[in-house]
Amino acid sequence: MSASPALDAILARIAAAAQAAGRDPSGISLTAVSKQQPWEAIEPVLAAGQKVFGENRVQEAASRWTGRRQGLELRLIGPLQTNKARDATALFDVIETLDRERLAEALRAAADAAGRLPRLYVQVNTGEEPQKAGVAPLEADAFLDRVRGGLGLPVEGLMCIPPAGEPPGPHFALLARIAARNGLERLSMGMSGDFETAIAFGATSVRVGSALFGDRGAPAV
Numbered sequence: 001m002s003a004s005p006a007l008d009a010i011l012a013r014i015a016a017a018a019q020a021a022g023r024d025p026s027g028i029s030l031t032a033v034s035k036q037q038p039w040e041a042i043e044p045v046l047a048a049g050q051k052v053f054g055e056n057r058v059q060e061a062a063s064r065w066t067g068r069r070q071g072l073e074l075r076l077i078g079p080l081q082t083n084k085a086r087d088a089t090a091l092f093d094v095i096e097t098l099d100r101e102r103l104a105e106a107l108r109a110a111a112d113a114a115g116r117l118p119r120l121y122v123q124v125n126t127g128e129e130p131q132k133a134g135v136a137p138l139e140a141d142a143f144l145d146r147v148r149g150g151l152g153l154p155v156e157g158l159m160c161i162p163p164a165g166e167p168p169g170p171h172f173a174l175l176a177r178i179a180a181r182n183g184l185e186r187l188s189m190g191m192s193g194d195f196e197t198a199i200a201f202g203a204t205s206v207r208v209g210s211a212l213f214g215d216r217g218a219p220a221v
């Protein structure tokens with residue numbers, strides 16, 4: 001018996017969505033978004049074999065995972081301040097929220113100092129929402145050129161968070177087009193409410209929090 005029926009259910013939904021889209025389910029990975037969750041909610045999912053976890057704050061992630069991260073993959077999915085680039089570089093295997101040149105420079109410097117570079121995703125603000133992080137869609141190609149060419153940072157893929165209250169499909173399709181024309185094969189897109197749609201549009205990793213762990217507590221201030 002699995003330690004986590006909730007994890008089994010999400011993995012089954014991912015597999016079904018992949019099948020419906022004519023895709024191999026092994027090409028889609030689950031990022032379990034553990035931010036703001038109590039350890040009692042995370043523990044059974046970890047015990048059931050989940051290895052990839054997503055966090056949106058460097059400090060919170062460090063306090064939750066330091067000493068426990070052996071064999072796991074930690075992904076930063078929240079905005080990263082330039083002054084936390086070193087801490088993030090030390091802790092995370094993947095940073096999904098690269099979205100400005102200053103941050104790319106800080107990550108380059110942190111990686112050179114640490115001798116360790118996390119895998120990087122560029123976040124695209126597909127809905128061009130002023131309050132949301134991410135590169136504007138029309139600036140994405142030039143930004144990728146500067147990051148990859150100018151700074152010599154490899155980029156693994158793209159990430160987006162569609163606007164709440166809009167059909168997500170066009171945003172996922174836009175992200176997939178930007179990735180394709182830049183030779184990128186990985187797409188981090190889809191959350192609890194829309195990961196099956198994201199899989200239909202080519203997601204290679206989906207970020208699922210509340211559907212897996214239950215509702216989050218109030219965010220720490």
Ligand SMILES: *Cc1c(COP(=O)(O)O)cnc(C)c1O
Pocket residue numbers: 033035056077078161190191192193207208209210211
């Ligand atoms: C919180 C968060 C998620 C998970 O959201 P759920 O709706 O709980 O699945 C996914 N991606 C990002 C960037 C997040 O901040």
